Amino acid sequence: MTERIRLARPDVGEAELEAVAEVFASGMLTMGAKVGEFERLLAEACGTDDAVVVSSGTAALHLAVMALGLGPGDEVIVPAYTFPATANAVELCGASAVLVDVDADTFNVDIARVADAVGPRTRAVLAVHLFGRPLEWEELQTAVPQEVVLVEDAAGALGATYRGTPCGALGLMGCLSFHPRKIVTTGEGGAVTTDEPELADAIRRLRHHGIAPRGDFDIAEPGLNYRLSDILCAIAIPQMQRLEQLLAARERVAGWYTERLEHLVLTPSAAEGDRHGWQAYVVQLDRRDEALRALREEGIEAQIGTYALHHLTGYRDRGSFPGADRAFARALALPFATTMTEDECDRVAAALAHFV
Structure with missing residues (x-):
C-alpha cells in the first residue's frame, strides 16, 4: 500500500522531548520560567516589545478585542473569507463583525x-x-481613519515579513496561533504581540482571571483562564530557536510545488518585497471538490482552504461577497510540512494534474 501523505506534520523531536522532561523535573508545570522564555523569543522574532502567550490563537483574538474594550454598539471589520475564529472573537465580546469581501486571488481582504x-x-x-x-499593510493604513485600530490576525504568519517588517509588529496588536498546522506548534496555543505596555499588561491580567501580575491580589475586571502551561511552552522553545531553519524548509517545499503546479493551477505567492509565512500551501482550481475527493482516495490528505463566513448559519444575511464565494469554491490546501520530500510533491502534483 502506498504510504499516506499527511496534510501536516509538526517538526518536533528529541529537543522538544528534552525540554518537556526539564519542565517535569522542575515541578513547575504552569506559569513558570518557560512561559517567559517563550515570550521573549516571540517578541524578538516579531520585533515587538512584548509577547503574551495564551491557550490558543482564538484566545489571542478574544483577549485582543477585550483589551480594546470593544462591546455592544461597536463594529469591527473582518474578512468574509477567513477561519471563523476571527469573527467569533468579535461577536463573543458583544460587538458586531462587519464582513468585507476579499481579493479572490490573494485571499486577503x-x-x-x-x-x-x-x-x-x-x-x-x-x-x-x-x-x-x-x-x-500601508494600503490598509491609508484606507481607514487614524482612530480605527488595526489588529493583525497573524495566526499563520509567524516569520512572514511585510517590506522587511515582521508580521505581528505591524498593527497595534498581533495575534498568533501555535496549532499543529502552524510553523511553530505547542499543540494548542497562541500569543498577542504589542509595543504598548498597557495592552500587554491588560492581556496578562485577562488571561489570568483578571488578576494583576504584580502587586496585591485584586481583580479590577473579570478575566478568563487563557494561560499557556510551561509544558506547552517548552515544546515551542526549540522550534523558536530554529525558526529561520523551519521557514527555509517550508520555502523549499513551496518552491517544489510551485515549479510543478504554476502552469496548471493558481499557486500562492507573496507580493514583491514581502516574505510569505507558508502556514499552508493553498492552490486554486475550478474542479476543487473532485480533486479533493480523488486526492483523499489516493492516500493524499488535502482540505479546503478555509470558510466563507456568510455560508455559515451564524453569519448569514450579512451581504454578498463574490470574492469569498470564489475562494471558498476553488481553494485547496495541499499536504505541507517542513519534512516533505520532493518525491511526495511529485506524487501530489501528478494526482492534481488529472483535474486541470
Missing part, C-alpha cells in the same frame, strides 16, 4: 472595500494575513 465599510461605529479592523501571505 479587499482594501478598497474596507474603506467603503468604515462607518461611525467602526472601532477596529481584524486584518488577516491568510495562510501566511502578508496583507498590503
